[in-house]
Amino acid sequence: MGISKDGQKILAATTAIDSLIKEGKIFSGMKIGLGTGSTAMPAVKRLAQRIEDGTLKDIKAVATSFQTTLACEELGIPVYTLNDRAINGTLDLAIDGADEIDPDNNLIKGGGAALLREKIIAYNSSNFAIVADSSKDVKSLGTGFALPVEIIAEARVPVIKALEKLGAECVLREGVKKAGPVITDNGNLILDCKWKSPVNPHEMEEKIDGIIGVVECGFFTKIKPEVFIAKSDGTVERR
Ligand code: 5RP
Numbered sequence: 001m002g003i004s005k006d007g008q009k010i011l012a013a014t015t016a017i018d019s020l021i022k023e024g025k026i027f028s029g030m031k032i033g034l035g036t037g038s039t040a041m042p043a044v045k046r047l048a049q050r051i052e053d054g055t056l057k058d059i060k061a062v063a064t065s066f067q068t069t070l071a072c073e074e075l076g077i078p079v080y081t082l083n084d085r086a087i088n089g090t091l092d093l094a095i096d097g098a099d100e101i102d103p104d105n106n107l108i109k110g111g112g113a114a115l116l117r118e119k120i121i122a123y124n125s126s127n128f129a130i131v132a133d134s135s136k137d138v139k140s141l142g143t144g145f146a147l148p149v150e151i152i153a154e155a156r157v158p159v160i161k162a163l164e165k166l167g168a169e170c171v172l173r174e175g176v177k178k179a180g181p182v183i184t185d186n187g188n189l190i191l192d193c194k195w196k197s198p199v200n201p202h203e204m205e206e207k208i209d210g211i212i213g214v215v216e217c218g219f220f221t222k223i224k225p226e227v228f229i230a231k232s233d234g235t236v237e238r239r
């Protein structure tokens with residue numbers, strides 16, 4: 001039967017934190033970006049345990065969402081913004097989850113609607129690590145998990161038209177236990193976009209981010225993360 005998806009998320013997250021500590025890539029005094037979602041959360045918890053047991057001291061975290069800020073506050077991880085003087089706009093490492101990972105470690109992110117801050121934090125970090133269960137490991141991007149695109153509400157119709165010209169079918173993301181669309185932590189809307197055949201994620205990231213009214217898209221292709229993928233047999237692939 002093997003390890004469940006939830007078990008794999010915990011395995012990937014704890015393995016990543018412990019290995020990165022052992023290798024000196026997570027270290028006392030560092031500035032760390034913390035991701036959003038059900039795989040990033042066990043990583044945040046593991047980090048908190050390693051602070052509590054005295055392994056790590058003086059960690060400065062920047063959170064990618066309200067969810068992660070709340071978790072840091074509850075777990076006692078000191079949380080800053082990217083603009084605070086103590087952070088000064090750059091991080092040593094960002095650790096996060098992903099919705100899909102292709103063989104070149106290009107990503108789709110934003111299933112939790114946090115892609116904008118996730119990308120700002122990842123693209124301003126010296127190192128980037130992704131933790132995931134095996135269901136996220138795919139051959140190509142564009143046809144499976146719908147690409148989240150954060151947009152300015154005022155530009156919804158022209159942005160949808162421009163995305164359709166790029167071959168995408170777009171659905172406005174609806175809230176759960178809230179009437180109407182999802183509003184992101186930044187006050188914007190999310191379009192979930194799918195193609196009939198796989199796309200070149202690097203080209204598509206450039207094209208989508210060039211559309212007026214798009215704030216950011218969930219393709220992450222410009223920095224390559226180190227990926228920790230847990231398998232149902234209890235192993236963790238690192239690539
Ligand atoms: C949030 C994200 C998440 O990292 C992504 O959706 C994966 O989430 P989970 O680990 O819960 O499957 O990009 O915006």
